[in-house]
Amino acid sequence: MAEMTSMESSPKPLLSLRNINMSFGGISALKNVSFDVLPGEVHCLAGENGSGKSTLIKIVTGVYRPEPGTIIDYDGQTYPHMSPMTAQAAGIQVIWQDLALFPEMTVAENIAFQTVLGSRPRFVHYGHMRDIAVKALARLGVSLDVDLPLKEYAIAQRQIVAIARALVGEAKLVFMDEPTASLTQSETDHLLDIVRNLSAAGVAVVFVSHRLAEVLDISNRLTVLRDGALVGVYPAAGMIQSRITELMTGKTFDHKLRARDVSANPVVLEVQNLSRPGLFEDISFTVRRGETLGITGLLGAGRTELALSLFGMLKPRSGTIRLEGKPVRFSSNRDAIAAGVAYLSEDRLSLGLVQPQSIADNLVVASLGRITSGGFLSDDRKRELVAGWITNLGIRIGRQGDAVSTLSGGNQQRIAIAKWLATDPKLLILDAPTVGVDVGARAGIFEIIAKLADSGLAIILISDEVPEVYFHADRVLHMAEGRIVNRFAPRDCTLRDIEAAVYA
Amino acid sequence: MRSIIQSHATEFALLVVIAVISVVLSLSTDSFLTPGNAFDLLNSSSVNIIFAVGLLVVLIAGGIDISFAVAASVAQYVTAILLGWIGGGGWISGLLIAGGVGVLLGAFNAFLIHKFRIISIVATIATFNIYFGLLMFFTRGVSIYNLPDWLTERVILYEREMADGSWIEITLPVLVMTICVIATWIFITRTTTGRQLYAFGDNPDGARRFGVNIAAMQFIAFGWLGLMAGIGGLVQAHYAQEVVPNALYGRELDVLAAVVLGGARLGGGKGTVLGCVLGVLLISITQNGLNLAGVSPFAFKMIIGAIILAAITLSNSNLEKRLPFMRQAKGRG
Amino acid sequence: MNALFNRTRAFLGPEMAGPGFALLAVIVFFSLASPQFLSRATFGSVAFQLPELGLLTLAMLLPVLTGGLNLAITFTANIAGLTAAWVLKSNGGVDAGPFAFFMACLLAIGVGAASGLVMGLVIAYTRAHPILVSLSMMIFLRGLGEFLTRGGDISGFPAFIQPLGHGSILGLPIPLLIFIICVLIWHLLLTRTKLGFNTYMIGSNIEATRYSGINTRRVQVLVYTLSGAMCAIAGIIMMARFNSVRVGHGESYLLITVLACFLGGVNPFGGFGRVIPVFVALVVLQLLSSGLNLIGANQHLATAVWGILLIAVMVLRFSAGRLKFLQRIKG
Known part of the structure; x- marks a missing residue:
């Protein structure tokens, strides 16, 4: 069926890959995948982490050699494989996610x-x-x-x-790897304009991403990979993010609204007129016991900066923060942690966890006091504490001493959550908790969040994916350019309402 | 003008500091600000400048080398012995042998670093011990005083008596140093290979993806430093008129301090020849001035250490905050 | 049995493979090469030479674990030694009493710690590279020492401090005992205290550690301060051993201490490394030089062999890593 849609009477493909097989040490990374790009089209390549997207780019650009039997037809020539030099000479270019630029030059x-x-x-x-x-x-x-x-x-x-x-x-075919990941909306818009111009000039552009909502508009077709195999090729028109997610994961997610009315609960956090000029201004809101407050908005809206100031790592210029009624002023995040605030960083790789160190050490780093007896750290207490949280949050690990980096994104995030729960917080701020977590594993994270809220924890859930806050938060704040511009109650509005406001 | 100052902040700051020190010293001593003294300074700094521009290339490529000073000693010794065998030789054969030995020793470092992925500080600390241990073992620590005449004879390329009675002299070390400085400058700013070294030091993974030959980068960087070490070693033997196997022991850290003072960054991608030369000169000028001012020679190093410590502290403590005109466009534009 | 094995393994750590293998190789090789190798004399020479290098290596170890380096260790030891010598001198020189010696040690450790404190503060608050900060501190301390001593020796200490350098208790040299006590303190510090825990953490990722609510600046300052204090202990032992203090004593140990750390499996980028394997690496280095001495070579050849040994261990580690990688690919 997939083949059918792509075989319509279309112009001759610029790039045509047939029967790509690629395996690493007996583990198959790509299984009999075919992939076409038409001249001048904008094509989306979607798939979860590990679905084979980046392997595919690396084959086209000659970084990897596919197994024999592969046919690469490009611009009228047939290659058994590419090399970086031939690919570049033939006009194939990649804009890597890390950009691969030289800042000092x-x-x-x-x-x-x-x-x-x-x-x-x-x-x-x-x-x-x-x-x-x-x-x-x-x-x-x-x-x-x-x-x-x-x-x-x-x-x-x-x-x-x-x-x-x-x-x-003189590029003819440009791959863009997660191009919008670090751009704000207006920057993304500018990028899309550029892509439109390229496409009009006859350059084919392939977007590679696990999140394609922003670029679907200007795309022609969509290829989806799952577990190294081709799921299908679809016209981009009329495609929506939730359908892509289904195709990528092979699962249907039926989202239920979690939003409840917790207005009777006591207030845990009250923020009044909090400002830090240039980052956020005049922010006021409350979070109650057992409540999940969603904060959404585009990159650069000041969400993370607001969170950091609640966590004592960024000093607000004016305004007040009250925890359980008492005004607090943190001079560092140590004060915030002592007062019962925990902050899960959006950047798990470089700020959230100390990746090379062990699972156990990462889990206890914020609560060393709990495993100290007589001034010395106790290995037995550490082991118990860690084992307790591993069971409690259903984390799948090998040994406690393994490096955190050996875990999957979802399990890493659970370790990071466990680290903060071990500090016994009153308020847990989760900044983009599903970044780098496979779509399939996200549901597990949200189950944990729901359980925590039910047990009375006040939670701030920050995400730029509107459905996440819509389905999982009790109330939603929309931030733009450092201010709260809208307040939504998911029970009284639709997902579209919020999306329309955010992407306006 | 502003952008020139901004993009060469380190060099600019060094120049200012050198100017201030010079003014202070010339007011407190009569002999500091004389042409004769200036050329003396240049003569005595030549060897360190040659080492410094070599080390700069390795730092730019993201490496570090602890072994170059003892490698220079090895080159010195081997050259002295080989010249004895071939019965004298001359500057050309001397420089070829010394440079060749230096390149070989540098290439050995590059080999360890590239082939076995040993990080450069570990590899060069190991070779530092190997080169020095073997040199001292085979030479039994014996110095060579019986050098060919051409090597020990002072070569004065230009001399003139000034009105104040002091002599200005440009000697061979200065010429060799000038050639090394210019060659390094051309190499790292005006050739594709030199720019690739910057790129490699700045973002090794990015450079690899854009087809830069990583092995070549390591061999070229450490080979260049080896060449400079060999040449510097021979010039030092000429200047000191003797070959003492442990004469250069410990020089590596002094040169490293000077190069970093000149704005090169440990970690790669940054550093200029001008800054590097100014870094060495700042230290020599301070030392020379303190000497002329009658400060005890034992106090020099202490004061220089304090200056470097202060310079590093200041240059890392957010100068931009204090000097608004140097503020960079940070964050989202 | 299995539990005991696991406990031992946990105690020794994976870093033990390199130095352990080298220890075996050195013992086997020299026992075959020289019949006198396995003797009291060898033990004696190793036991007396180990402490100076060993204490300085302990001083180097903590900064290396944080991903830094302390190039000022040898001159910090010298300056601390000078401080002790000055206190003894001003309290009667050879006639100085035990209390004066106690004060001398205290003040020496204070001076060593102070030099570390300054470096720690500069590194923690300006984020300047530890190599640069400690290098300039080294140049400063060397200059200061030479300025104070005019390049000469200071000697003439009370006789009762000599055993600290030469004496034995129950057949064990006193300097060795002091060193072993320091090794155990460092082991305890790194495995059982918050400071040790955080040292490893900031060695791997200082920002992520800071986000976890650790006062990373305090950790860095303490690490360099302790490093300086350990240098002072080395300085006092050197003073007792040579019965004099001279700036430049032990200078050649500087890069050997780094070599010993790497040989002991410490990660050059920081975050990983244990005291016990480093201790074994130090024993290997001393056995090597004693063994070479026995078969007629001198200390300089030993220095070269140390370098070769470090390269051999790094190459083996690289090959082992590659083998593991290939196995993983096949498996």
Whole structure:
């Protein structure tokens, strides 16, 4: 059926992959996958972590060699496999998620890197590089000072530099790996404009992502992978995020509204007119015992900054924070933790957990006092405490001494939650708790959150995925540009209402 | 102008500090601000500057090398012995041998680092001990004083008596140093390979994905430092008119301090030849000035240590906050 | 039985493989090469040489575990030694009493700790690279020491401090006993205290540790302060052993201490490493130099062999890692 939709009377594909098989040490990463890209189209490649998306990019760009039997037809030629050089020479470019830029070098050097600096040893002509860079930026309708080091620019401009670099080599096919992950809405809009122009100029663009809501609008087709196999190819028109999720996971999620009325419960947190100019302004809200307050909004809306100031890591300029009625002023997050506030970071890899260290140590790091007796840490107490939480939250681990990095995203997040629960908090702030967690494993996280709320914990759930807060929070705040612009009660509104407000 | 100061903040700051120190010293001593003294300074700093520009290249490529100073001693010794065998030789053969030995020793570091993925500080601490231990073992710590005449004879390329009676001299070490500095500058700013070194130091993974040859980068960086170490070693033998196997022992950390003072970053991707030379000069000028001011020679190092400590502390404690014009565009633009 | 095995393994840790293997290899090789190797004399020379290098290595270990380095250890030890010498001198020199010696030790440890404290503060509050901070501290302390002593020796201490460097209790050299006590303290510190726990944590990821509510600055400052205090103990032992203090004593140990840490399986980036394997690595280094001495080589050859040993261990570790990787791929 999948084949049928893609075999309509369409122009000859620019890229056509047939029978790709790829395995690593006997574990199959791609099973008999076929993939087509038409000239000038915008194509989405969707799949969960580990579904084979990045393996596919690496095969097309020559980083990996697929097993024999694969046919790569590209631009009228057939290749048994690619190499990085042939792929680049043939006009295949990738904009990696980490951008792979050089912050200390100038914008011009970054853009002209492949064409000028990447070549064999010779003298550099800075003027030539500057010309290339200015021209490439002009094509995107952007002007930057090409002589400044790249580190002077913010992430959105850096992404533009990465795109400009990809276009220098007369690209015909551009892969964009999770391109909107770190962009705000207006930056995303600008990116989409650029992609539209590229597409109009005949360059094919493939978006690779597990979250495609923003880019579906301008896409032509959608290819979904699951567990290394092709699920199907679909027209993008009329596709919605929930349907993509079903295709990616193979499961149907029937969401039920969790929202309850907890207005009779005592107030745990009361924030009044909290401001930190430039980050957030005039924020007022309350959270009650057993309540889950959702905060949504786009990247850059000031959500994380607000959370950090409740956690004592960012000082507000004015306004008050009251915990159980008492005004508090934290000089560090240690004060906040002592007062019963816990904060699960949005960046699990570099801030949420100490990845190389053991599961047990990560779980107890915030509550060392509990495993201390007579001034010394007790291994037995640590083991007990950890074992207790592992059972309590249903975490699947090998040994307590294994590095956290060996766990799946979902289990890592449970360890991070357990770490904070071990501090016995009154208020738990969860900042994007499902980032990097497979769609299938997210339900488990939300079950835990619901259980915690039922046991009386006050929870702030921050997410830029509107359905998450709609279905799992009791009330929803919408932040934009540092202010609360809307307040929703999921029982009295629809998901569309909130989405319309957020993506307006 | 603002952008020049901004993008060369370290060099600018060093120049200011050097100027201030020079003014203070020239007011407190008569002999500091004389051409004769300036050229003396240049002569005596030559060896360190040669080492420094070599080390700069390794730092830019994201590595560190502890072994180069003892490698220079090895190069010195081997050259002295080989020159004895071939019956004298000359500057060309001397530089070729010393440079060649240096490159070999540097390449051995690169081999360990690339082939076995040993991080550079571990690998070069190991080779530091190997090179130095073997040198002392085979030479039994015996110095060579019987060097060929051409090596010990002072070569004065230009001399002139100034009005105040002091002599200015440009000697061979200064020439060799100038060539090394210019060659390094051209190499790292004007060739594709040099820029690839910056890219590799800045973002190794990114550089790899864009086709930069990682093995070549390691061998070139450590090879260049090896070359500079060999040349510097021979020049030092010329300057000191003797080859003492442990004469350069400990120099590595002094040079490292000077290079980092000059703005190079441990971790790679950053550093300029100008900053590096100014870093060495700042230290020499301070030392020279203190000497002329009659400060006890035993106090030099203490004061220099304090200056470096202060410089590192200041340069890391958010200068931008204190100097608004240097503030960078941070965060979302 | 199995539990005992597991406990032992947990005590020794996975870092033990390299130094343990090297220990066996060195003992087997030299027993075959020289009949005198397995003797009291070898034990004696190792036992007296181990403590100085060992104490300095302990001082190096803590900063390395946090992902840093303390290049000022040898001169911190010298300056602390000078402090002790100065106190003794101003209290009668050879006639100084035990109380003066006690004060001398206290003050020396205070001075060592102070030098560490300054480095710790600079590193924690400015985030300057520890290599640079400790390097400039090293240059400063060396200069200070040379300025104070004019490059000479200070000697003339009371006779009762000599046993600290040369004496024995029950056949065990006193410096060795002091070293072993320090090893145990460090082991306890790293495995049983919050400070030790947090040392490993910040070695792996300082920001994530800070987000977990740990006062990471305090940890860094304490780590360097303790490192400085440990240097002072090394300085006092050196003073007793040489019966004099000279700036530059033990200078060549600096990079050997780093080598010993890496040989003992400490991760060069920080976060992992244990005291006991480092102790074994130190024994290996001393056995090597004693063994080479027996078969007619000198300390310089031993230095070279130490370097070769470090490379051999790193290469083996690399190969083992590669083998594991291949096995995982196949499995």
